[in-house]
Amino acid sequence: MKNIKSISAKRTGFYGTLIALNCMLLGLAHPATAEKPTEESQAANPNYGLPTHRRDGGSRNGNSCVADAENDSLVALIPEKTLGFNASTSPKLFFYVPPVSNQKTLEFVLRNEQDELLYEAFLTTEGQGIMSVEVPADIYSQQLETEQNYHWYLSMICNPQQRSRDIVVEGWMRQEAIDMNAKQELDSADTLEKAELYNQHGFWYDAVSVLAEGHNSNEEQPMIQDKWSELLQSVGLADLASEPFIESELVQN
Incomplete structure (x- = not known):
């Protein structure tokens, strides 16, 4: 037993x-x-599922907004499927404006994820080339927060009475604090080194801004142009690397 x-x-x-x-x-x-998403999984989907539309070209319904509609588009200088990060509290966004039939007004709009309007500005330009739009520092300090996503649009107004004919590009930006080690490196870096550091750490808007501002430097200009071409080529915009920078005038905000 x-x-x-x-x-x-x-x-x-x-x-x-x-x-x-x-x-x-x-x-x-x-x-x-x-499980909480890991950094690796977020890196695999860097746009957080947010849509971008960086290129919009041609006239709509027969209007003559763009002078050469078959070959030119309004283009946002951003990666095609990646949420753009910025460290600056007054970030600049860059856009290629195609040849236009006459002077056009552009509208820049910034909204939060609840679709609340945070900033709006109207600008004029005659094209053709690369223009910048700066988000004022006071907008960030008063209304925007780190680790939040913000939706922006740039519209070329072809007919003020028919806004459905606007040519529109859109994307997202997200402000993040840059770590102390990178900040210390940036403090002692030259223009090219700053652009490389920002790009390595994922701060696309800052990398583009540094190089765009560096175009005014006579000494480093050839090297900056090479780096500019390299940066745009990395996101499939090599065809815009040789386009000139143009001025835009703020008419209302």
């Missing part, structure tokens, strides 16, 4: 172990709660 009880006890222990293992496997296959 003692042996029978011993065998029975062993069987009970064996089956108990099997049940415990099955529960563990079921738990792995069907976790009770979703």
Whole structure:
């Protein structure tokens, strides 16, 4: 009887172990709660699922907004499917403006994720070339927060009475604090080094701004142009690297 009880006890222990293992496997296959996204998974989807539309070209419904509609588009100088990060509290965005039939008004709009209007500005330009739009520092200090996504639009107004004919590009920006080590490197870096550091750390808007501002430097200009071309080529915009910079005039904000 003692042996029978011993065998029975062993069987009970064996089956108990099997049940415990099955529960563990079921738990792995069907976790009770979703895990928090890791940095690696966020890096694999850097746009956070937010849509971008960096190129819009041609006239709509037969209007003559763009002088050469077949070959030219309004283009935002941003990566095609990546949320743009910025460290600056007064970031600049850059756009290629195609040849236009006459002077056009452009509208820049910035909204939060709740679609609330935070900033709006109207600018004029005659094209053709690369223009910048700066988000004022006081907008950031008063209304924008770090680790939040903000939706921007730039519209070329072809007909003020028919805004459905606007040519529009859109994207997202997200302000993040740059880490102390990178900040210390930036403090002692030249223009090219700053652009490279910003790009390495994922701050696209800052990298573009540094190089755009560096075009005024006579000494480094050839090297800056090379880096500018390299940066735009990395996001599929090599065709715009040789376009000149043009001025735009703020008419209302």
